[in-house]
Amino acid sequence: MLRCLLPISFVFSISVATAQQHDQDSVQLRKLADEVLTHSTAYANLKILTKEIGGRLAGSPEMYKAEQWGVKALQAAGADTVYLQECMVPHWVRGDKEEVRIISKRRDFVPPLQVTALGNSVGSDPAGITAPVLEVSSFDDLEAKKDEVKGKIVFYNYHFNPRFIKTFHAYGDAFMYRADGASRAAKYGALAVIVRSMSHAADNFPHTGAMRYNDSFPKVPAVAIGLEDADLLSDRIRDDKDMKLYLHTSCRFLPDTIGHNVIAELRGSEHPDEIITVGGHLDSWDVNEGAHDDGAGCVQSIEVLRAFKALGIRPKRTLRVVLFANEENGTRGAKKYADAARAAGEHHLFALESDAGGFTPRGFTLTMSPAQRAKVESWKNLFLPYGLYDFSEVGGGVDVGMLNEALGTPMGELSPDSQRYFDVHHAASDVFEAVNKRELELGAFSMAALIYMIDRYGL
Amino acid sequence: MLRCLLPISFVFSISVATAQQHDQDSVQLRKLADEVLTHSTAYANLKILTKEIGGRLAGSPEMYKAEQWGVKALQAAGADTVYLQECMVPHWVRGDKEEVRIISKRRDFVPPLQVTALGNSVGSDPAGITAPVLEVSSFDDLEAKKDEVKGKIVFYNYHFNPRFIKTFHAYGDAFMYRADGASRAAKYGALAVIVRSMSHAADNFPHTGAMRYNDSFPKVPAVAIGLEDADLLSDRIRDDKDMKLYLHTSCRFLPDTIGHNVIAELRGSEHPDEIITVGGHLDSWDVNEGAHDDGAGCVQSIEVLRAFKALGIRPKRTLRVVLFANEENGTRGAKKYADAARAAGEHHLFALESDAGGFTPRGFTLTMSPAQRAKVESWKNLFLPYGLYDFSEVGGGVDVGMLNEALGTPMGELSPDSQRYFDVHHAASDVFEAVNKRELELGAFSMAALIYMIDRYGL
Structure with a gap:
């Protein structure tokens, strides 16, 4: 009987420890949600990006304005460092x-x-x-x-x-x-x-x-x-x-021109060389304000960093926010980011993208090993109070997909409710007014929550 | 060993039977979804109710127009019978x-x-x-x-x-x-x-x-x-x-006046005396078009009946669609419905309401016994492909709540995504344009799916 009991007791003590850990995580996630839902700058940032800059196709004057805006917004969010990563981008123009x-x-x-x-x-x-x-x-x-x-x-x-x-x-x-x-x-x-x-x-x-x-x-x-x-x-x-x-x-097409990924970091306290990327793409089509596609993903990614910083959460790994160049018609920014990561021998733990609209989140698509997926799914009960229940699909995003292709980096993408996305996708109707403040914020919180857990427990 | 195996084999055969049943249910739910997503009249009905009739507070001329519209819409949906149930309603007017x-x-x-x-x-x-x-x-x-x-x-x-x-x-x-x-x-x-x-x-x-x-x-x-x-x-x-x-x-207030619940039935094939109610409230505030509150619930309830009829699904129990009078400032319609049900000794199996907006559904609130709740939750995997995962909360709606109070009838309410509801709730902005066609339809399908399962398996 003793031999039988020992493992049970061992299992019990582990699960108590896990439960206690998860109680703490639950409290931290609640703090993140409160912070984002009460002090987020995502909606105000989106208003500037969409209303003051507007459509920002690769190569356009608005692309350069958006890059400058991205640098300032990431600095204001509290990044340790912000820098531009140059890449050549296509320059397609619609003409008159x-x-x-x-x-x-x-x-x-x-x-x-x-x-x-x-x-x-x-x-x-x-x-x-x-x-x-x-x-x-x-x-x-x-x-x-x-x-x-x-x-x-x-x-x-x-x-x-x-x-x-x-x-x-x-x-x-x-x-x-x-x-x-x-x-x-x-x-x-x-x-x-x-x-x-x-x-x-x-x-x-x-x-x-x-x-x-x-x-x-x-x-x-x-x-x-x-x-x-x-x-x-x-x-x-x-x-x-x-x-x-x-x-x-x-x-x-005009000749290719110079564009930039806008990159910011919160340096990791324990494993600074392990990188977690979170991003959206800064470019948009020229026919609209690029609000859901993908202004939302940009301001949500910035908000992840801002919320961490505001709550004094110093990540163990280095959190890197990337506003990718030229997702829409060339993916050159993402290719550059992946190539540079491989050339530098960087260690990328996880990469998360938001490029499916700023709607109420329902979960994440994930591309990772079965064991890694099981680990994320073991956190489900922590996410459920925030309406995040769907981790069932394989996926990532186009931009972090390049990193996955180059380095095999596990990746994911925020899965918002998809019903309204294709009403506005790439159409003149994708404007600031089509984005709901709380829906946008809940997406930002969800990203922060997943990154918090992966930073804390690895993958 | 034999005594041990028998029950396992018994359990196995039950679960195979259940699995086969649920395969059939899965097919039926898919048919319901296809029917609603391709042929629903909910959105077109909502347009008439909101744009041609508009705000319809109890006692107003628009209330009477809405009642007449409700009768016609339910007849067009294929109801066996449609009738008005009279009740006195308050008559509050805003003045100039x-x-x-x-x-x-x-x-x-x-x-x-x-x-x-x-x-x-x-x-x-x-x-x-x-x-x-x-x-x-x-x-x-x-x-x-x-x-x-x-x-x-x-x-x-x-x-x-x-x-x-x-x-x-x-x-x-x-x-x-x-x-x-x-x-x-x-x-x-x-x-x-x-x-x-x-x-x-x-x-x-x-x-x-x-x-x-x-x-x-x-x-x-x-x-x-x-x-x-x-x-x-x-x-x-x-x-x-x-x-x-x-x-x-x-x-x-002006003196109380006459209003009506609008009621339609699809008569049950096996247990016609067992009633399943599904409804929303026909009245709305006077300051808007009552699109989400609760035109959506009305046209979704009508759509449940239409989809059943269009697919040739004859319910075992009697399906009763009720467009309730005067939810907003008196609940007199629901009181009348509950009083009449009690007076007639009716047997109500379940009552479902939609009065939380025409947004993408996430599940249902339920008020019923633990065993009944467990039964509904055992169907979760059938609902999950449609984004319905949340059955966690106790609740019903104000109108079916009266039936629950009078007869103890188990009840539920559609739980749509709630982020945008209070943006428009009782404000001039609750207009047809605030409702998305697919979100509305997915709600209607969800209601049809739950009613299909409860009709088929009881509670």
Whole structure:
């Protein structure tokens, strides 16, 4: 019996110790939540970034303003050091012309469609393109109609699927039409493509976003249209067989230019050479204020540092806040950060990103070993009072993904409620007013809480 | 060994059977979700209720229009029967005068404060009230200053507490100032009260809502002001000792009038005499469109019936949709429903309410026996793919609460994400545009899913 009891007693004493530790952690997390919910500067910072600077695509004057703002905001938050990490960034500009019009013999007036060129797209001929339009519902449909494509503008009318509960799954499902639609159609002789926006929004905003060319085929212009116009265009195509479209865009690449990651550190007290990264991306599309995407992630990352500092929490590991350059159309900032980390032989314990919107958090996606994941999940009861219950999905973010790729660094991404994200994603509606103060703050707290636990207990 | 194995095998066969059942349930829930997310009429119904009818306080012409709309909407959803259940309702009217102005010898111009009379409040003297103002931070503070109250207007500047993660807890904490503030101050001779709105909103909308008088003390007028004006008023009180306020309201009660619960049924196939109620309240405050409060709950309840009908799900028990009259300032509809149920000896299995906003659902509050709660919680894995994880709190809704009180009926309420609810609650900002289509639909699906399971397995 004694031999049987000893291990039980041993287990008991461990679990009491763990319980006591977790009581302390619970108190610390509560302090972090109180601090963020009462004294956060995230919302005020977001207002400056969105309203005073605005859209900040790589290479734009606003990108430089945002970098300078980032340095000051991180200094004000209490960072030990703040510095810029230089990298070359692409410099795509929209130009002054974006027009798609229906050319019809019918006498009813149809105003020009609301369009936005897709990021990285070439522009049209200076005189624009006038051509018949071929609607396809999917790539399968395109293949079935490939003999009809030549000399036409292809309209991808693939619907964002409402059946996915998490809207990011609908995005994953539809993304390829925006990304690859132009080259897939150019392969069969298309002159340009129009893509139905990836959104559930009950409005007509077109949603831009990066596309990419397959160098095997001609580069043709690509634009997005909003949902109402997509339905209208589809109706017109069905009803008016002689209809043509006039498409005119003037977007183009200028030479690459210099951009910067903005980096700040709170130096670790026990293991300063072990680095925990937390970040969002500083660039945004040019058509909006980049509020949810990804002003929110930037100000939340800054808030993590501010809250630690304000509460006198000196991390054991070095906490590094990174405002990444050029996530939207090149990921050059993240590549630079990962390359530099590898070149310097840095030890990265964990990297956390916020780039899924400033909505009420529900958990985190995680990419790490099963043992590491189990460790994080063992903290679930500490997170649950804050509405964080979902640790089920594998994931990270695009930016910390580069670090994961380069060094195998375990990574994660904040998982906010996703229902409204694609209403505003890459559209003119992604503005400061679309962000709720408390939702933003709860996200910042959640990030601080996860980082607090990983800093304290390792991975 | 055999005696030992038998029970294990027995348990195994039960769990296989349960697993198979739950596979079927999982398929049915998926069908319900698909149906609601692709064919819901909830959002379109909400648009009619909010935009074509608008605010619909008990006794108002809009209340009658809403009742007629409810009948038609439930018929269109496919109900077996739809009927009106008559009840007397209070008839409080705001009148045409709501004004609070700062009277000061200082020369700077301060526009009138944005105010709204609290529901059920008496109006001021026809000429208005001019009096000094006493700011108190809480009832404790009022007690400490009770000798200073006489002849003054008391300003309750109690702050909505941002530390509560679920905003309903902040509401529970602050509610008493709106509800009881007038009589508590009148006890010491106050002439009127002004209440800081119960909201986290970053705006200046005043939030109305029901108050109640203690008949032992004089009835004095009560109004709410928005957060910006509350801060402004507090600053002025501190800086300008001679300041007075002019307060003028013309709200009053007219004689009680006739209203109706709107009730629809899908008759049960196996136990038609067992009733499952699902509902929201049809009335709203007069200052807004009653979109989240509680147009959302009404159209979600209608959607539950529509989705069942559209999928050919005939419930075993009778599903009864109730659009309750007069939740906001009297609860007369719910009282009538509960009284009638008791008088008729009806058997109510469960009652579900949606009256916490049309936001993304996170779970349900439940009031039932521990065994019943355990049964619901045993279905958690079926709900989790839809973001429903939180069954932890005791609760129901105000309307189904009456049934629970009268008959002990187990009850629940949809728990949506609460972060934005009190931004718009009882304020002019609670309009159709504040409701997101998918968030509303996910709530409707969640209600349908819980009712499907309780109908199928009982409680």
